[in-house]
Amino acid sequence: MTSKEKIQHEIEQTLQCLDGVKRAESNPFLFTRIQARMNKRSSRWEERTFSFISKPAIAIAIVVLVMAVNGWALWGGSGTSEVVTSELNGSELANEYNVVASINNYDYENMTNE
């Protein structure tokens, strides 16, 4: 056999060496590892959100925003609430909130049949 033939023989043998190869088996704990990674990912997302909110600049901005909304509710919207209350007198208010009805309901001793 010449050296060229020998090389050709080697090549053929090498190309055939994967015939009948068995399937490689994965880690028996693959699912547990996947679960751990998925849990880690979700907790990392929570961590990231929390660390973002707790940044001083973001925290101050949120506080300022809440205060601004409160301020607007107190002063900006006070004109309309004044108009509503000025239109209501005492008895209307009582009727509005069923004050009389509630007193009568609990006044069992003085109940009269009307």
Next chain:
Amino acid sequence: MTNETELIEQLKQGDETAFKTIVEQWKDMVYNTILGIVQNETEAEDLAQDVFIKVFEKINTFKGDSKFSTWLYRIATTTALDHLRSKKRKKRFGFLQALGGDGDEKVSIPDFHHPGVSLDNKERAAVLFKAIDGLPENQKTAYTLHKLEGLSYRDVSEVLNTTVSAVESLMSRANQNLRKQLEEYYNKHYR
């Protein structure tokens, strides 16, 4: 088949038991495919985990137009090839850094020994795997699916979303390229 459809429906509802069953049923198939492409056991295990996480997250995009196994093979091969691309990019960046004079360590690729190869073919298979590693992506994928997973050309064509004749042509070119590489190798070492 019905069982498979039921499992997929349950997984779409977020059922963890169904997910576990799917992982247990297909983990070797996914791992073996990835291992054939990346040729590194640790990386293949990490990537197999990635594949199943993707399956859990993207199961609602699976419409059932193809077989579930075909869809799974597609995710596995794409994940493995993406990994190889990013590894190549990093290596190129590392090379540029080395040119800059930062370090002189050279990354050497160790011989890969597939655990499913018999002991008497071990050395030969390591030579072949090195040659497979030098193939273009689509030839490498087709060759791995056919030779390591034992898929027919029709099944390979479904995974690669191409025709059977295109797979035949890929396999023929892959064999030609492998012969060329092996010839070079044996000319160097067989003397």
